Amino acid sequence: MLLVAMFGLFFYTFEQFNFEIGDVKSEGEGSSVSVHEHEKGSLGAHKNNTEFNRPTVVIATDFSYSPAIIRVEEGRPFTLILKNEGNIEHDLEITNSNGKLVHLHVQPGEEAIENVLLPKGTYQFVCSVPGHKEAGMFGSMVVS
Numbered sequence: 001m002l003l004v005a006m007f008g009l010f011f012y013t014f015e016q017f018n019f020e021i022g023d024v025k026s027e028g029e030g031s032s033v034s035v036h037e038h039e040k041g042s043l044g045a046h047k048n049n050t051e052f053n054r055p056t057v058v059i060a061t062d063f064s065y066s067p068a069i070i071r072v073e074e075g076r077p078f079t080l081i082l083k084n085e086g087n088i089e090h091d092l093e094i095t096n097s098n099g100k101l102v103h104l105h106v107q108p109g110e111e112a113i114e115n116v117l118l119p120k121g122t123y124q125f126v127c128s129v130p131g132h133k134e135a136g137m138f139g140s141m142v143v144s
Contacts, residue, residue: 054078054079055078055079055080055081055113056070056072056078056079056080056081057081057083058070058080058081058082058083058092058139059083059085060082060083060084060085060086060090060092060106060127060137061085061086062086062087062088063086063127063132063135063136063137064136064137065092065125065127065137065138065139067139068138068139068140069139069140069141069142070139070140070141070142071141071142071143071144072118072141072142072143073143073144074119074120074143074144076117077115077116077117078115078116078117079113079114079115079116080092080102080104080113080114080115080116081111081112081113082104082106082111082112082113083106083110083111084106084107084108084109084110084111085109086108087108088108088129089105089106089107089108089129090105090106090127090129090132090137091103091104091105091106091127091128091129092104092125092126092127093125093126093127093128094116094118094123094124094125094141095123095124095125095126096121096123096124101118101123102114102116102125103128118141118143119143120143120144121143122140122141122142122143123140123141123142123143124138124139124140124141125138125139125140125141126138126139
């Protein structure tokens with residue numbers, strides 16, 4: 001019941017700010033989502049009054065991510081949502097040469113949300129559950 005109430009509040013908030021999910025387009029073998037500046041509103045203020053861009057939703061299944069390539073605007077914070085539509089636990093870990101930057105973990109049927117601001121660059125994301133990356137659970141995020 002609590003989960004139903006949380007989803008209701010989540011979608012009510014989106015309606016209030018006229019959110020739209022990023023444009024999804026095919027790119028080679030995987031798909032890509034682009035997040036663009038939105039004129040109608042923002043999710044609100046984070047602890048440091050940074051406005052967050054539209055949500056970027058990544059679906060985890062057994063054993064892939066959709067989209068596998070994510071593009072976000074440089075200097076625009078965004079809300080990353082990981083939804084697990086698979087039958088086993090998954091996570092999404094964004095890394096760069098200095099190490100782990102973001103880590104979201106979800107059980108089957110759950111979702112995790114984190115507000116993210118990354119500098120310009122290309123980042124790899126993987127499922128760090130043992131064997132999942134090797135089975136094909138990886139992708140990239142391009143901040144430009």
